[in-house]
Structure formats: structure tokens, C-alpha cells
Amino acid sequence: MYAYAGNDPINRIDPDGLFSWGALFGGLFRAFFPQKISFSFTYKSLPPISVSFSNNFSNIFVGFAGAEFQVKASNPQKSFADCVNESGLKGEQASTFTQQAADLVNQISSFENTSQALLAFTWYEENRFRMNPNPNDNGKRDNPTKWDVGPFHINVYWTERVAAAGQVNFNGLSKPEVYGARAYPIDPEVDAFAAKLYGKYGPFDGSPLANGRMAARRLNAAGGSDENKAVMYAPGPSRAYRRNAWRQVGGIWNKFFNCWNNR
């Protein structure tokens, strides 16, 4: 009955049957902030091809010969917090884990082909995702070569020994980056800055990536399953605890990285 006013005679007037304020503003809004952007083109004698996509590119359609196909369906990207919640991480593991830590784990994993879950688990157990922790001086503050250093608490003495035994190598890594200059100065004789730092207890001053890559090499060198690698990264008296912890959360870490890497 009121089709001339868009079936809304109270809000709309239509003296000539052609005007609507809502349509005007809606049209202007859509012109400047369109939800869906479309265009079409022709090629030789083929029927017109139309392409349309939502303004966040989450949906893409292609039309041809009267038919329309969706080539990308809407899949809202999950946030870091979404993946933490979905995976079931909780307590301190959830509260200390950051997107920066997840990204570093992915970087280490891509270099060394070590599972992300194993790296995240180990890092949390060793240093609760801190990038520049203080060393564990093992009661030998005056002897940095006996310290456990960096985010993954690599022991300088044993790492040098396993490298000498050919179980790991330093290819592509520099020792001052892996251990930090406090524990391994480039050359204390010529590098005055490193020499000043040498042996001074303080936060890790190397590269978390390099430290993590050497940790990954040592994890890989243990061989076997991820559980075995996780357990063997711990010293003897702590292994039963480490095995139990891995069995509780190893799967959860896998779930997190499945979510985070497949958004």
C-alpha cells in the first residue's frame, strides 16, 4: 500500500516517488565504506566476468555466465589469546607465554626442525619464557664457563664438551650469541667491552634465537620421541618430574601451535 514510500510512510516521504533519505545516506556510506566491492570485465567475446570481495578480503566471489562461485570463505583470524584459551593452557604457562615467545619458538623450530611444543615446554621449564634471564651460576659465580646461560639455560661447559665430541655443532651460530658475552667474550684481550662484562653476573646478553637454536640442537641430539628429548634435557635428579610435566602439557602445547600456525 505504501510502496511508494518504501512501505514506511511515517519516516519517508515520496512526493515524486523517487526519494529516500535513508537510501541516500546508506548509498553514500556504502560508496565510501563498502562492505562488498565488486567489479566486472569482459574479455573478447566471453560473457562478463564479475569479481566481488568483502572489504576485509575474508570472502571472495567470482561470477561467470550467470553463476557465482565463492573462492575464499570467511574465517575470522584467531588471536593469540584465542589459541591460548582453545588449547587449554592455564596457570603460569598461560600467564607467562607471549606472542613474542610463540614467534621465537616458531623461528627456532623452522631453523632446527624441532617441534614447537618441545621448545615451548623446555623454555617454560628452564626460564618461564624470559628472553634475558640471569644465569644459573651453579655456585660458581667467578667461573662463567660453568654457568647455565640464556633462555634455555644452556650449560657452557657441557655444550663445549658435546661439541668437541661431535654430538652438536655451532654451524651458523656464534658462541658469544649463544652463551652471551658475559660467559663467552669474543676476545677479552682485544674487546674491551666484552672483557669488562666477562664474568660479571647479570642478565643474558646474547641472542635468544641463537641460544634457542643451540638448545634445539641439544634436544635433537638426545634422539627418540619428544618426550625422551624433553626428559633428557633435564639433569638426572629432575627427570621424573620433567617426564610427568611433559605428559601433562605436551599435548596442550601441540594444540596451541596447531591453532596458532593454522589460523
Added chain:
Amino acid sequence: MRMASIIMVLVIAAMGFSCTAGSVINNQSKSQIVKSVENNSPNSSPSPQLEKSIRALDFANFNYPPCRSSEGRILPGSKDIILRGGEMEVGDLRKGEEPVNISLSNVSYHDLTGDTQEEAVVSLTYLLYPHGSIICTYIYTLGDSNPQLLWKHGFGSAAFGGLRKLSVENGVLLVEEYIHSDSEPYCCPKKFLRLFYKWDGKRFQKGKPETLTNEYEDAKFMGYPSDNL
């Protein structure tokens, strides 16, 4: 002239010999002490002034009884720890064995028994593979001309009651050990125990432990008695 030189050399040599012999004779009662020290410390050569002191012992070249850690493990086995040059290592990586590196970390001297004689508080670090450590502390006194062990204790790795601090206050041994709970990561214990060991005339008696909060983010080692931290 040549003959005079030879006579001079002979006289000097004879004087030197008589001084050494005199020293041995005059210190006859101390020779036993030196002997016992030398048995345990093959490379040590205590100075005559310190023969009666515990400070004459060379703890870098010394045989220690095996140490039991807080978790009940005897490290690195039931054999004595034989430090030479301050170090000992067992286990061969190339044979697939897990090594342990043991080294002298600290020696400090205090009168812990109230007899005005000093005791030595000696700490060894057992560097575990692939990282982490256990610290074993021994208290020796010099009685009956031999070093006598009064006390030993193995402090676990950081996650299992690791040593936080060792100090001596008013002749009492003060010990702080981290406590680990399964809800926290290996690195970062939130609590520690503080307790005293006091000599009762026969042995060190453990005092009542006090649980305190660790103010640091991790299992920071606070030092040995001589560190003055």
C-alpha cells in the same frame, strides 16, 4: 781462590741442612699433622706456621667421602671424591655415559664448635649433565692431628631443594634451601626454607625450619659464607 769458593759453598750447604733438620726436630709433635695432611693432599706443602691450623689443608687436592643429594642419590656413585687440582670428572661422553664434573667451589673458616679452633666449611659443585648442579658441603675440623669430618650435606638441584645460601652467623651454620612444588616450573621456586645447624658437643643439630618467600624470579644462588653478600 778456587779452593776458597768450594769451601764457601760447602759451608752454606751445611748451614742450610742444619736449619732444615732443626726445623723437623723442633716440630716433632706437629709432624704427625703434616703427615696426615700430606696423605690426603699429595700436592700440598703447608707452611710451618700453619701446621696446626685447618687452613694448612689443601682442599683442592683432597679425598672426600661420597655425597648423598637431597633426593637420596649418591653422587657420582659410592666411591670417594678425589679432587686433584680442584677437579674430578667421572663418566665419558664419548662412551655414551653421563658425566659429572666435580670441583671445589668454596672454602671458608669459622669456629663452629665453640672450641676457639677454626673449622673448614668446604663446598663442592657437582655439575650435572646436561646442566644444573648439586652442591655438597663438608665441615672439617683438625682433631687428633687428622682432618675429621663433622658434617656433610648434599643440596639438591634448584628444582629439588637447591642451595640458596650458606652462611655462618655467631658460630651457627645458616642454610637456605629452595622448595619446589609441582605447580611451578623447574627454574623458579617461590619458597625457600631457612634453617640452622648448631653444634651440641657431638654433632650439628638441625634447628626448626622457617618457610620464606623467594623475592627473586628464579633460583638465584646467594652465596657462601666467605662471600659477604
